[in-house]
Amino acid sequence: MSELTPEMSGEWRFDPAHTRIGFSTRHAMVTKVRGAFNDFDGVIRADVxxxxxxxxxLTIKVASIDTRNAQRDEHLRTNDFFDAPNYPEITFRSTHIDQVEDRNYIVNGDLTIRxxxxxVSIPIEFVGVERDPAGNLRAGFEGSRRIDRQSFGVKWNTALDSGGVLVSDRILLEFEVxxxxVENDAG
Known part of the structure; x- marks a missing residue:
């Protein structure tokens, strides 16, 4: 099923095993570093x-950050970046969702970091809906949005000899959901 139908209205929960909440940024001005958060909880309440x-x-546990480098991940958890001990969660709460085309939406909401x-307004594409082998109705959504990490108090950096900086201020948030x-068991 690729189109939304009224039966799809209701509550949907992010499946952590098949969802990626990630990010990418420039490192040393020449390459990208990609990462993800492995512990999160997301709920969509859909009114088709x-x-x-x-x-x-969406609630993300900051300590679950994973860039495939343990030393970097530990640094990202410190006060230099996310300050996980004092700000253990990143949250997003939508305030309004606009349908801009058949399968494309703008999810407007409040993003809290530190x-x-x-x-923040996040363009999201509805990929489709299918029943999985276990009989669950599963929907796919993808989107991304660039943010300025400095505006969220994530300010640490180091100057490079070339005049650039070690870590870009622009971060691309990536959502593959x-x-x-959630089927209603009442009956």
Whole structure:
């Protein structure tokens, strides 16, 4: 099923085993470093007939950051970057969802990093819906959004001899979501 139908309205939970909440940024001005958060909880409340009544909530555990380099991950957890002991979660709460085309949405909401909340608009594409082998109704969504990490208090950097900096201020947030519909067991 590639099109939304009224039966798809309801609650959907992110499937952590098949979802990637990631990021990428320039390192030393010449290469990209990619990472992801491995511990998160996300819920979509979908209203197919009126998408503006839909909502998204996402909570990410900062300590779960994974860039495939343990030393870098530990540094990212410190006060130089995310300050995980004092700000253990990154949150996103949608405030409004706009459908811009049949399969494309803008999810507007409040992103909180290090206790600083800023409005963010994230373009999201609805990939499709299928029943998986276990009988679960599963929906796919993908999107990305560039943010300025400095505006969220993530300011650490080191100057390079060339005049550039070690870590870019521009971070690309990446969302590849597989959400499973919560079936109502009442009956």
């Amino acid at each position: 007939e009126n998408p503006s009544n839909s909502s998204v909530k 206790g600083i909340t800023k409005p 597989s959400a499973v519909k």
